[in-house]
Amino acid sequence: MKHSLIALALITFAPLSALAQSKPADDITAQAEQIFRGSFREDNPSYWMQRLDQDETMRLCSQFKDHPPTKVRQKIEKAEMASIRYPVDGKLIGDWKEGEKLAAVGTGGHIGFIQPDPPGRVRGGNCYACHQLAEKEVAYGTIGPSLQHFGKLRGNTEQIIKYTYDKIYNSNAFNACTNMPRFGLHNWLTPEQITHIVAFLVDPESPVNKD
Amino acid sequence: MSTRLPAVLAAVGFGLAGTAIAQGSTMDEIAKYREMLADGNPAELLELKGESLWKTPRGPKNASLEQCDMGLGPGKLDGAYAQLPRYFADTRKVMDVESRLVHCMVSLQGFQYEDVTRQWFSRPGKESEIEALVTYIGGKSNGMKIDVPARHPEEARMAKVGEYIFYRRSGPQDFSCAICHGQDDKRIRLQDLGNLTTQAGAGMAMSTWPSYRVSQGAVWTMQRRLIDCMRQARWPEPKYLSDSVIALQVYLQKTASGTVMQTPGIKR
Missing domain, CATH: 1.10.760.10 (Cytochrome c-like domain)
Structure with a gap:
C-alpha cells in the first residue's frame, strides 16, 4: 500500500519536472534567480531564507506569468488536488x-x-x-x-x-x-x-x- | 496646517474603521485630505533639509555633494531622478538614486559605507539623512517625464531581472508582486492597487515617490517601499541597495517612462 502511494506521487510529480526541464535553459532566468537569492541580508536565519524556495507549481506559475498553457495547467491542478488533507474526524464544516x-x-x-x-x-x-x-x-x-x-x-x-x-x-x-x-x-x-x-x-x- | 491635521487624520481614521460610512465617502475623505496637504506636504520640510545636506561641506574630506554625478554630470540634478536607475561607467553598475547617493557620500565626502547607511530610513526620533537627500534630489525632477529606456545592455539586463522578480512566486502565501499589482482596478481591503505592468499604473506609482506616508508619519524612499513590499509578501529581508530592489526599479521606471513626476507625493 505504502509503496503504491509513493509510486503514485512520483507519477504525479514526474511530468511536472520533465516539463520544466525540457525548456531550453534561459540565461536571464538563471542570472535573475542568482541575483534575487543574493539580495537578502546575510543575517536572515536559514529557516527564513527557505521561504524563497519554490515548489514546482510556483516555478511554473512564475515562468508562465500565471498563465500556463493548458497541458501545464492540467498537470498542476492534478498534482495539487493530490495534496489535500482532511481533518482526522472527517467533518468538513465547523463553527x-x-x-x-x-x-x-x-x-x-x-x-x-x-x-x-x-x-x-x-x-x-x-x-x-x-x-x-x-x-x-x-x-x-x-x-x-x-x-x-x-x-x-x-x-x-x-x-x-x-x-x-x-x-x-x-x-x-x-x-x-x-x-x-x-x-x-x-x-x-x-x-x-x-x-x-x-x-x-x-x-x-x-x-x-x-x- | 498644524491645527487642521489632527482633525482630518481623525476623520480619515474613522472613515477606514467605521462600518456606517460607505467606502465611496471613505475614499472621498482620503482624496480631500490629500488635497488639503497638497500645498503643505510635510515632505517639503525634508526637501529643505536635504538641500542643506547636499550643499554643506561634510565628512572626513569636508566636501559637499555638489560634485556628485547622479547621471547627468557632476552637480547636475535637474531631471536626474526621473532618469534613474541607470548604468554608471565609473562603478560599472546600474545604480538607483540611493545607491548612487551613498556612492557619492563615500567617495566624495569620505564617509564609511556602514555609517551612512545605518540610518537609511527614519524611525521616531531618529531622522535619516538619506531620506532628506533623496527627497531633495527627487524634487529636482518634479514636472519632468520619467525617462528610463534601459537601452544600455546592463540596464536592459536589469529590466529583465526586475520583470522576473515581479512575477516570481514564493513564500507561505504564494505571493509575487504581480498577484496584487498585475490587474487593473483592484483593491486590497479599501486600498486601490495600481497595475504596475501598464504605463498608467506604473506611472501613477513611480511618479509620486519619494512620498510622505501619513500612516507612517515619514517620507519613504523607493528602496523603503519595495523592501516593505517584500515584508508584506512574507519573505526574508532584502539588503538595502541590493540588486533585486534596483532591478525592480529599472523594470517599473521603464514601464512608467513618459509619466510626469509629481514629487514629493503624499500617500496613505
Whole structure:
C-alpha cells in the first residue's frame, strides 16, 4: 500500500519536472534567480531564507506569468488536488463564528528585522483583503470574486462543502496559478480552521448568507 | 496646517474603521485630505533639509555633494531622478538614486559605507539623512517625464531581472508582486492597487515617490517601499541597495517612462 502511494506521487510529480526541464535553459532566468537569492541580508536565519524556495507549481506559475498553457495547467491542478488533507474526524464544516474571525485577520507571518510580527501572532485567512463576504463589512478587497451569499446561491450540500474545503486548502487544485494562496498546503491554516471558514461561507445562519 | 491635521487624520481614521460610512465617502475623505496637504506636504520640510545636506561641506574630506554625478554630470540634478536607475561607467553598475547617493557620500565626502547607511530610513526620533537627500534630489525632477529606456545592455539586463522578480512566486502565501499589482482596478481591503505592468499604473506609482506616508508619519524612499513590499509578501529581508530592489526599479521606471513626476507625493 505504502509503496503504491509513493509510486503514485512520483507519477504525479514526474511530468511536472520533465516539463520544466525540457525548456531550453534561459540565461536571464538563471542570472535573475542568482541575483534575487543574493539580495537578502546575510543575517536572515536559514529557516527564513527557505521561504524563497519554490515548489514546482510556483516555478511554473512564475515562468508562465500565471498563465500556463493548458497541458501545464492540467498537470498542476492534478498534482495539487493530490495534496489535500482532511481533518482526522472527517467533518468538513465547523463553527461559522470562528470562521468569521479568521476571515477578518490579516496579520501573521511577517518576518525580517524592521517590522516582524510579534512571536505567536495569530495567522488569519485574511479573506476580506480580496473578497466581499458579509454585507456589514464594507472594507473588502476585489482581487477575488465577491463571495456574498456564497451558501445561499450554491446551497450546502456535501458536494459544495467538500469543494469549499478543497478550494481553501489548495486553490491551485481548481485554478492553477490563481492569486489565492494555498492555505492548507502551506499549513497557514489548520484543517480545523479551514472547516470554520467553510461554515462561515455555507452556513445559512452565517452573516455571509443571512444578511 | 498644524491645527487642521489632527482633525482630518481623525476623520480619515474613522472613515477606514467605521462600518456606517460607505467606502465611496471613505475614499472621498482620503482624496480631500490629500488635497488639503497638497500645498503643505510635510515632505517639503525634508526637501529643505536635504538641500542643506547636499550643499554643506561634510565628512572626513569636508566636501559637499555638489560634485556628485547622479547621471547627468557632476552637480547636475535637474531631471536626474526621473532618469534613474541607470548604468554608471565609473562603478560599472546600474545604480538607483540611493545607491548612487551613498556612492557619492563615500567617495566624495569620505564617509564609511556602514555609517551612512545605518540610518537609511527614519524611525521616531531618529531622522535619516538619506531620506532628506533623496527627497531633495527627487524634487529636482518634479514636472519632468520619467525617462528610463534601459537601452544600455546592463540596464536592459536589469529590466529583465526586475520583470522576473515581479512575477516570481514564493513564500507561505504564494505571493509575487504581480498577484496584487498585475490587474487593473483592484483593491486590497479599501486600498486601490495600481497595475504596475501598464504605463498608467506604473506611472501613477513611480511618479509620486519619494512620498510622505501619513500612516507612517515619514517620507519613504523607493528602496523603503519595495523592501516593505517584500515584508508584506512574507519573505526574508532584502539588503538595502541590493540588486533585486534596483532591478525592480529599472523594470517599473521603464514601464512608467513618459509619466510626469509629481514629487514629493503624499500617500496613505
